[in-house]
Amino acid sequence: MSTSRSLVPACIIGxxxxxxxxxxxADPGGRxxxxxxxxxxxxxxxxxxxxxxxxxxGQGTVMGAGGEVEFCxxxxxxxxxxxxxxxxxxxxxxxxxxxxxxxxxxxxxDVRWGTYAVTGTYDGASLTxxxxxVPLALYDPMPFDDPSDxxxxxxxxxxxxxIQSQLPELLGTDGTVYLDSYPARGYLWVxxxxxxxxxxxAADEDFGEGVVFIRSVLRGVEG
Numbered sequence: 001m002s003t004s005r006s007l008v009p010a011c012i013i014g015x016x017x018x019x020x021x022x023x024x025x026a027d028p029g030g031r032x033x034x035x036x037x038x039x040x041x042x043x044x045x046x047x048x049x050x051x052x053x054x055x056x057x058g059q060g061t062v063m064g065a066g067g068e069v070e071f072c073x074x075x076x077x078x079x080x081x082x083x084x085x086x087x088x089x090x091x092x093x094x095x096x097x098x099x100x101x102x103x104x105x106x107x108x109x110d111v112r113w114g115t116y117a118v119t120g121t122y123d124g125a126s127l128t129x130x131x132x133x134v135p136l137a138l139y140d141p142m143p144f145d146d147p148s149d150x151x152x153x154x155x156x157x158x159x160x161x162x163i164q165s166q167l168p169e170l171l172g173t174d175g176t177v178y179l180d181s182y183p184a185r186g187y188l189w190v191x192x193x194x195x196x197x198x199x200x201x202a203a204d205e206d207f208g209e210g211v212v213f214i215r216s217v218l219r220g221v222e223g
Contacts, residue, residue, distance in 0.1 A: 048198065057221055060217075063086065064111065072084035081113060088127070115135065153186025176193060191217055
């Protein structure tokens with residue numbers, strides 16, 4: 001299954017007698033925490049959001065194989081069985097879902113899959129299931145807010161495509177941070193597993209406000 005990609009924060013040691021060595025702390029996943037001293041133009045991919053404090057819900061494909069289960073929140077390859085990389089799922093069980101694979105997915109050898117809305121706690125590396133999952137055919141999701149308010153951006157298609165080409169290197173391709181992106185209406189829309197605003201601020205710093213919109217696919221559970 002997938003392996004997580006870690007980014008190591010840089011500690012800069014100043015001239016002796018002028019600067020002192022600062023502490024360089026990383027979160028448990030090995031990614032640099034949000035900070036305001038990142039060089040201009042190098043925020044996205046260097047700053048990562050803290051895990052959410054409460055429960056979150058996401059919609060995607062649950063893929064189980066070889067005793068491991070992942071929650072794929074991004075694109076899924078149209079093969080048989082399907083293939084994807086996602087967030088490891090903890091405390092997942094297929095029990096009580098008899099027949100769901102006929103409607104929602106399927107089985108092939110030791111691979112089992114289905115599409116669900118999953119609620120749990122996310123620690124930045126894995127999602128621990130806290131409530132019974134809901135097959136997507138029965139799930140009524142809340143719409144995502146439109147941060148552009150329906151407006152049209154000024155960025156050219158060439159600039160948006162150039163930014164898009166950088167995202168796999170900046171955010172990884174293992175499905176644990178970066179999921180998908182597409183240009184539309186003069187903006188670049190970027191889906192990520194989780195963002196508390198940190199990735200959006202980083203994109204604004206690097207590319208200017210109103211150019212890239214980051215959408216967190218995992219969303220906090222109200223109530």
